[in-house]
Amino acid sequence: MADPDDTALLQDFPSREDGEQLDEDNRLKPAFVDAVRDAVKEGDTGRAYELVEPLHPADIADLLELLEKPERYALAAAITDLMTGEVIAELNDYVRDEMMEALPAAAVATIAEQLDTDDAVQLIEDLQPEDQRAVLAELDPEDRAAIESALAYPEESAGRLMQRELVAVPEHMSVGDLIDYLREREELTTEFWEIFIVDHRHRPVGTCQLSWVLRSPRHVALADVMKREQTLIPVAMDQEEVALRFQKYGLISAAVVDEGGRLVGQLTVDDIVHIIQEEAGEDALLMSGAGEGDINEPLRETYSARVRWLIANLGTAVIASLIIHAFGAAIEQLVALAVLMPVVASIGGNAGTQTMAVTVRAIATNQLTQSNTRRILTREMKVALMNGVTVAVLVGLATALVFTPQLGGVIALAVVINILTAGMAGVVVPVMFDRLDQDPAVASSVFVTMITDSMGFFAFLGLAVATGLTG
Template sequence: MSETDLDTAPREKPLRDEQLRDITPPSPPEAPHDEDDRLSPEFVDAVLDHVDAGEIDAARALVAPLHPADIADLFELTPADRRRQLASALAEMLDADVFAELNDWVREELMEALGPAEVAELATQLDTDDAVAIIEDMEEEDQRAVLRAMEPDDRAAIEEALSYPEESAGRLMQRDLIAVPEHWSVGDVLDYLRRNEDLTTDFWEVFVVDHGHHPVGTCKLSWILRSPRNVAIADVMQREQSLIPVDMDQEEVALRFQKYALISAAVVDPNNRLVGMITVDDVVHIIQEEAGEDALRLSGAGDGDINEPILLTVRGRLIWLVVNLGTAMIAASVVGLFRDEIAKFALLAALMGIVSGMGGNAGTQTLAVVVRALATNQLTSSNTFRMIYREFRIAAANGSVLGLLIGTGSYLLYGNPLLSAVFGLAILINNLIAGSAGVMVPLTLERMRVDPAVSSAVFVTMMTDTLGFFTFLGLAAAVGLTG
C-alpha cells in the first residue's frame, strides 16, 4: 500500500474510555505479596471482589502468575463460606500441585465438592506421598470409591502406602526413584536416564541395587556426570548410606535427615529391599509440623489449626481444661487443710499464690528443655542422670536467688522476719520440686510410651501447685507463724 493509499484509507475512530475499560485486563495490585512474602490483604480482597462481581476472567488474570503454594494460601485466607465460590471460579487452576499445598482442613472441605473420578485424577498426577496425604483422611467408603476409579498400578501403590502406620516412612515415601544394577557402567546409567521418558524427573541421586533389589550404594548425579562412561558404577558409588526402615516414625526420619545432612534417602522393607525414597522437601514439612505440634500439646491446645472446625477445637481443648480443673481441685484441697491458719493470718492467702506461680514457671522452663531434648534425641539413657543433676543445680541456684530476693522484699514490705524466712524458703523448696518434676515427669511418660508433650504440663503444674501450697502453709504452721 502506497503513502497515498494510507492517507486515504478509512481511519478507525479512537476508542472511548469505557470501551478501553472493557478490553483492558484489570490492573493487579502493585504486588501480590507483602514485605513478609505473604499474600497481601489487598490482593486477596481484589480477587474476591472480582469473583463476587462475576468477573471471572479478571480474577483468573490476577491469580495466574502465582505459584501453587500461593494459590493454596489464597484459599486458606479466604473465609470458609466463600471458598466454594472461589473454587468454582478458579477450577482450571485447582490442579494437583495446589491440592498438595493446601491445609488439611481446607483441602478436605474443597474435596467434598469433587467426585471420586476427579479425586482419582488429582491423585494420579501427584507423587505417592502427596496422593496418600489427600486420600488417607477420607471416609473409608469414599476412599474405596476413589481407589476403584484409579488405574491398577496407581491403586496398588496407594493401597500399599495406606497399609503402613500413620506418620511412618511408608506413608511419607515416594515410589518414583532411579535404581540401577551394580554391574552397570556410568555410560549404561546415562543411556538409561536419557532413553526412558517415563522415569521420574525429580531426583538427586541414583540408588544402586543388587540382583535381589537390595540397596548396596548410592551415587550423586554430579559424580555420574563427571565420571568417564567406561567406569563401573560400583567404583563411583558410595557404599555407606542411611537406609530408612519403612515403619520408622516420621519424627525419627526427620532427625536422621538433620543429623546426617541428607537430601534424599532410600526406604527399605523388613527384607531390606528398596521400596521408595524420602526427599528433604518432605522432611522440612515434618520438622515444622512436629515442632509446632509439641508446642501446642504442651499447652493442651490440640492441633492449633485455625482452619479446624470449631466443635473439634472446643472438644480438644475442653478435655485438658477439665483435667486441669481436677488438678486445681487437688491443690485447693491442700489449701483447705490449712484454712484455720489462713484465717488467723490472712497474709498467707495473698502470698501462697506467688509460691505456686513461681514454681509453675520454673517447672515449665525445665519441662520445655527436657521435652525438646527428648524430641531431638539429645536426652538418652546414657546422659539421663547428668541431665537430672544439671537441672537440679539450676533449680537450686535460681531458687536461692529468688528466695533471697522475695524474702528481703517481703521483710521490707511487711516487717515480719519470720514470714520473710518462711516465704523465701518455700520459694527455694518449690523451685527444687519444679526442677525435679520438670525432668522426671516427661522421662517417666517417655518410659511408659506416652507422648511427654501431651501430658507433662498437667502433672508438673499439679505438683508445683499442690506441693508449693503445702510447703508454704506447712512451714508457716510448723514455725508457729499463725500462733
C-alpha cells in the same frame, strides 16, 4: 560477567515476585485478598482468574485458606485449570479434605494422578472409606496399586510418606550405560537428585549423585564412583525418627527398605521439612492442651481436644485447693499468707514449665535417653537450686521490708523448695510418660502444674505454721 545472551534469556523469564500481591514477609497482602474476595462475590470470574494467575501454587493455596468456605469453593471453580496437584499438595489438611469431599471421585482421581505417590496418599488417606474406594476405582491400575500399598502401612510411618518414584540401577553398569539408560527410558521419573544402586535382590548397595555421574568419564564403573555408606530407612519407622535421622546425618534423600532389606521407595528432604515443622508445632500445642491447634479444624474437634484437658486441670486444681483448705485457720490468722501464696505458686509453675519444655524437646530430639537421664536430672536440679536461691533472696528481702523478717525467711525457703520441686517434676514427669510409651508432651503440663502448685502452697503454709507465724 554474564553473557549478553544469558542476560536476554533472564529478562524474558518471568519473575514470580509481584509487589502488588505479596508483602516484604512474602505473605499475601490484605488488599490483594480483598480484591479477590470482591471479584468472587460479584461473580466476576474473569477478574478473579486474572488476579490469581500470576501466583505461585503455594501462594494460591494460602489464598484459598484465607477465604471462607463458600468463597473458597467459588474461587476454585473460577480458576479450575490453576488448581493443579501442586496447589492441592500445599493446602492445609482440613481445607484440602473439605474441598476433596465436595468434588466428584473422578476429579479427585485426576488430581491424585498429577501428584507424587506420597502427596497422593496424603490426599486420599483422610477421605471417608466409601469415598476412598470411589477415588481408587477411578485411578490408573498402576497408580491405584502404589497408593493401596502405601495405605497398608501405619499412619506417620516411612511407608506412608515415601515416594515410589525413583531411579535404581544394577551395580554392574558403567557411567555411560547409566546416562544412556536415563535418556532412553521415558517412563522414568523426571525429578530426582541421586540414583540408587541395587544388587540382584534389589537391595541398595550404594548411591550415586547426579553431579558425580555428570563429572565422571563414560567408561568408569558405577561401583567405582558410588557411595557405599548410606542411611537406610525401615519402612515401618515413625516419621519423627525419620526426621531425626535426616537431621543427624545431613541427608537430602534416603532409601526406604522393607523387612527383607529390598528397596521400596525413597524419602527426600522436602518431605522431612514438613515433618519437622509438624512435629515441633504438635509438641508445643500438646503441652498446652490445645489439641492440633489448627485454625481450620472443625469447631467440634477443637472443643473436644481442649475441654478434656481443662476438665483434667480442674481435677488437679482441687488438690491444691484442699491443701489451702487444710491451712484455712492459719490463713485467717495471718492475711499476708493469702497475699503471698500466689507468688510462691506462680514462680514454681514457671520454673516447672521451663524445665518441662527443655525435657520434652530433649526427648523428642533423642538428646535425653536412659543413658543420661540421671545426669540431666542432676543438671536441672543444680539450675533449679541456683534459680531458687536467687529468686528467694529477692522475694525474701521484699517481704521482710513490707511485712516481717520472719515471714520473709519463710517465703524465701518455700520458694527454694518449690523451685527445686519444679525442677525435679519438669524432668521426671515427661520421662515417666516416655518410659510408659506415652507422648510426654500430652499430659506433662497438667501434672507438673499440679505438683508445683500443691508443693508451693504446702511448703509456704506448712513453714508458716511450723515457725509459729500464725500464733
